[in-house]
Amino acid sequence: MKFKRHLFAAGLIAATAMATPVFAETVLRLDESPTGELDPAKASDYADSILMYNLYDTLVIPNEGQPGFQPFLATDWTVSDDGKTYTFKLRDDVTFQSGNPLTADDIVFSLDRMKAIGQGLSYLFDVVDSASATDPQTVVFTLKQANAPFVSTLVRLPILDEKTVLEQLDGGNGTDDMGDWGQAWLSEHTAGSGAYALTSHNPQEETEMVKNPDYFLSVPAAAPDRVRFRYGLEAATVRTLIAQGEHDISSQWLPPEVLKSLADDGAQLLQEKGTTEFYIKMNTAKAPFDDPECRLAMAYAFDYDTGVKMVSITDEVSQGSPSTGALPVGMMGALGDDHVMKQDLEKAKEHLAACQYPASDINVDLSWIGEVPLEERFALLMQANLSQIGVKSTIRKVPWALFTEQVTKPENTPDISQVFVNTITGDPDTLLYPMYASSAEGTWMSPEHLNDPKVDDMLETGRVESDPEKRTAIYKELNEYLVSIAPTIYAQDQTPVFAASDRVSVPALSDPSRAYALAGFGFNFRMMEMKDAQ
Numbered sequence: 001m002k003f004k005r006h007l008f009a010a011g012l013i014a015a016t017a018m019a020t021p022v023f024a025e026t027v028l029r030l031d032e033s034p035t036g037e038l039d040p041a042k043a044s045d046y047a048d049s050i051l052m053y054n055l056y057d058t059l060v061i062p063n064e065g066q067p068g069f070q071p072f073l074a075t076d077w078t079v080s081d082d083g084k085t086y087t088f089k090l091r092d093d094v095t096f097q098s099g100n101p102l103t104a105d106d107i108v109f110s111l112d113r114m115k116a117i118g119q120g121l122s123y124l125f126d127v128v129d130s131a132s133a134t135d136p137q138t139v140v141f142t143l144k145q146a147n148a149p150f151v152s153t154l155v156r157l158p159i160l161d162e163k164t165v166l167e168q169l170d171g172g173n174g175t176d177d178m179g180d181w182g183q184a185w186l187s188e189h190t191a192g193s194g195a196y197a198l199t200s201h202n203p204q205e206e207t208e209m210v211k212n213p214d215y216f217l218s219v220p221a222a223a224p225d226r227v228r229f230r231y232g233l234e235a236a237t238v239r240t241l242i243a244q245g246e247h248d249i250s251s252q253w254l255p256p257e258v259l260k261s262l263a264d265d266g267a268q269l270l271q272e273k274g275t276t277e278f279y280i281k282m283n284t285a286k287a288p289f290d291d292p293e294c295r296l297a298m299a300y301a302f303d304y305d306t307g308v309k310m311v312s313i314t315d316e317v318s319q320g321s322p323s324t325g326a327l328p329v330g331m332m333g334a335l336g337d338d339h340v341m342k343q344d345l346e347k348a349k350e351h352l353a354a355c356q357y358p359a360s361d362i363n364v365d366l367s368w369i370g371e372v373p374l375e376e377r378f379a380l381l382m383q384a385n386l387s388q389i390g391v392k393s394t395i396r397k398v399p400w401a402l403f404t405e406q407v408t409k410p411e412n413t414p415d416i417s418q419v420f421v422n423t424i425t426g427d428p429d430t431l432l433y434p435m436y437a438s439s440a441e442g443t444w445m446s447p448e449h450l451n452d453p454k455v456d457d458m459l460e461t462g463r464v465e466s467d468p469e470k471r472t473a474i475y476k477e478l479n480e481y482l483v484s485i486a487p488t489i490y491a492q493d494q495t496p497v498f499a500a501s502d503r504v505s506v507p508a509l510s511d512p513s514r515a516y517a518l519a520g521f522g523f524n525f526r527m528m529e530m531k532d533a534q
Contacts, residue, residue, distance in 0.1 A: 026224050026225045026226070026532070027226045027530075028224035028227045028228070028249070029227075029230070029241075029246070030229055030230070030247070030249035030251075030523075031230040031247070031251050032046060032050065032229065032230075032231060033232065033253060033369075033400060034203075035047040035203070036048070036051065036201070036202075036207055036231050037051070037120075038051060038055075038186065038187055038188065038189075038190065038201055039186040039187055040186075040192070041117045041119060041122065041186075042117070042119045042120040043121070043158075044120045044121055044443070044445075045444070046520055047229075048120075049519065049520035049521075052158050053194075053521055054195060054209060054227075054524060054525050055158075055192045055194040055196060055209070056159060056160070056190070056193065056194050057072060057073050057158070057159060057194055058072060058073065058154055058155050058156075059077075059088055059107070059154045059157065060072055060074060060155060061155060061521070062155065062518045062521060064513075065513040065514050069151055069154075069155070073102065073193075074088040074089060074090055075089045075090065076088075076089055077151070083143075083148075083466055084143045084145065084146055085140060085141070085142055085143070086140070086143070086150060086151070087138065087140050087141075088107075088138070089137060089138055090102065090136075090138070094193055095193065096192065096193045097161075097197050098163070098191070100161050104135065104136055104137060104139040106160065106162045107131065107133070107159055108133050109160065110158065110159045110160045111131045111141075111157060113178075115128070116178065116181055121434070123434065123439070124424075124425075124430060125157070126439075127143050127147045127150065127463070128141055128143055128144070129142045130142045145464055146464045146466060148463060148464065148466050149425065149427040152425040152430065153427075155425050155518060155521075156425060158192065159192070159193065161191040161193070164191040165181070165182040165186070165191050168182045168185035168189070169181070169182055170182070170183070170185065193212075194212060194215070195211070195219050195524070195525065195526040196209040196210065196219075196525055196526070197210055197211075199226075203231070204232065205231060207231075208226065208227065208229070209229070210225065210227075215526075217526075220529070223526045223528055224525055224528060224530045225530075232371060233251075235254050235373060238250045238251070238258075238499075242262055242500075242501055243262070245501065248501045248503055248504045249270070249498050249499070249500045249504060249506070250500070252497060252498055253372045253373070254497075255373060256311050256312060256313045256318075256374075258499075259317075259319075259497055259499050260314060262499040263499070266502065267499045267501065268500040268501070268510070269313065269314075269497055269499060269500075270497070270499075270509035271317065271495055271496070271498075271509060271510075272495065272496040272498075272509055272515070272519065272522055273495050273512075274330050274517060275328070275423050275517060276328065276423070276494040276495075276496060277420070277421060277431075277490065277492070278320065278418070278419075278420050278492050278494045279419055279435075279488045280382065280488065280489035280491050281417045281418070281419060281448050281487070281488050281489075282295050282415065282416055282448060282487060283413045283415055283417075283447060283449060284448050284450050284451075284487050285413070285449035285451075286410060287357055288357040288362050288415075289415065291355050291356050291357060293352070293354040294351070294352065294357060295486040296347075296351040296485075296486045297348045297355060297391075298364075298386070298391075298416075298486070299341075299486040299490075300343065300345070300348035300351060301345060301386060301388065301389050302341075302343060302381075302382060302489050303343045303384075303385050304322065304340075304341045304342060304491065305342070306381060307378060307381060307491055307492055310381070311374070318497075319374075319494060319497050320493065320494055320495065321495065322492065322493070323340070323490040324339040324340055324490075325339055325482065325483050325490055326431075326478075326479045326482045326483065326488070327428055327475065328493045331423065332468070332472050332475055333471075333472055333474070333475020335476065339480075339483070345388055345389060348388075348389045352390075352391070359390045362391050362392065363393065364386065364392070364415045364416055365396055365414045365415040366393050366396065366415070367395075367403070367414035367415075367418070368396075368398070368418055369399075369403060370397045370399045371399070376397070378491065380395065396414065398414065404443075404444045407446070408443075410449045413447045414447070419444060419445065420494055421435060422520075424519070429459070429462055429463055433459050434446060435448070435450075436452070436455050436459065436482070437455075437456060438451040438452070450487045454481065455478065455481065458474060458478040461474055462475055462478065503530060504531070505529040505530075505531070506522065506528050507527065508524070509522045
């Protein structure tokens with residue numbers, strides 16, 4: 001019977017196609033670094049986030065052009081007096097792409113699945129003791145303790161269609177045995193309610209999506225009909241494709257001179273500000289960087305001013321700006337202009353002299369991510385800086401996939417790594433906690449492998465304090481302490497810059513009044529406009 005239904009459906013589609021005029025569709029073509037993780041419970045980096053925000057929806061989303069969050073799949077929420085119970089009411093007009101209606105059970109299932117798998121950003125929800133569906137449109141989260149950033153973390157809880165996933169368990173038996181929780185199936189398929197539906201997925205090459213005609217908010221006619229999201233394109237390839245009108249938005253990893261050349265030829269320069277910082281991370285779990293004196297020597301040796309100049313594109317646009325510490329300028333807990341990071345070779349030499357390891361015995365591995373050519377320049381800059389204080393170094397190119405595997409163990413982690421880390425939710429907790437909490441070490445965000453009780457204590461205190469002024473003071477103190485022990489070189493605040501054709505309009509990345517303080521959220525395709533068919 002199932003085979004006959006498929007034949008009937010295929011015949012109906014073919015007949016409809018013959019009877020209906022064919023209109024040219026608009027196609028958005030963009031690229032990112034080669035990751036493309038489709039399972040939302042495992043999503044952690046930029047490309048993953050773009051997929052997640054388009055294929056799935058969340059209970060809340062960030063406000064446009066201002067701080068804070070608003071209901072999305074939820075209609076509203078309330079918080080108990082002790083700050084430990086959050087009750088969300090749900091919309092009653094949302095259906096998944098399968099046709100199944102969204103209910104509170106789907107929210108509970110999505111949370112339980114993420115915690116059970118324990119990958120991606122699951123640690124954000126360690127604070128949740130339980131979630132329950134008190135009726136089809138009400139879900140209650142009970143926390144282990146008060147947690148100030150909890151609502152913000154919900155932008156990283158994509159909601160899955162429980163019924164669809166349960167039909168696709170590998171090694172399981174219904175709800176009594178979840179097996180792999182549908183991981184094998186969800187690595188190639190989706191079970192969301194998002195504005196775009198998956199048509200094909202190759203995590204090393206391309207993901208293709210089309211508008212979801214049944215989306216609960218509807219997708220504007222001007223939004224792209226189809227999206228081709230490519231991975232791992234070389235800078236020269238992207239430059240040629242955009243110049244020839246065959247590509248619409250580049251990744252943020254193009255070298256500044258390529259961006260400048262494209263801008264000179266008429267390309268737009270889209271920007272995402274205030275969400276990301278560029279970190280040069282030192283492995284504190286082994287010599288020589290288990291000694292903070294050696295780390296401080298590296299931090300003072302780095303030439304911050306030259307680093308910022310290296311990423312300038314035009315007089316008005318740059319990929320970087322001076323850093324003041326562990327948090328991007330403008331974020332809660334960020335330090336002021338009097339803390340701008342500066343090179344000081346004399347101080348570098350003083351700290352190196354105080355290090356337990358003789359400079360003559362140190363040979364530092366400087367790694368850079370192979371898919372991000374710009375990082376090679378920073379590795380070369382760092383190598384030159386270290387030679388100024390008598391430290392030898394070796395530059396190593398590391399593919400992203402290998403790097404994410406290496407950092408799971410301190411002994412395999414490079415001495416120095418380079419990563420761009422964004423705020424994940426817009427709250428300082430979700431920038432600093434995954435980098436520095438001892439319980440969160442061993443991911444691409446935490447190759448420092450820091451284990452510092454004082455840092456852990458301040459991170460936990462910042463999580464439970466609800467007063468904004470007190471939280472700001474906590475994160476400022478933590479910021480200053482991190483600078484003083486230097487597990488990381490706070491190289492610069494990063495502004496992701498994307499070259500774009502004139503065929504696409506992206507208000508969230510071109511109009512500050514419509515920007516979102518959440519990395520990647522501006523790439524919601526339903527909020528973009530295409531000017532012509534391709």
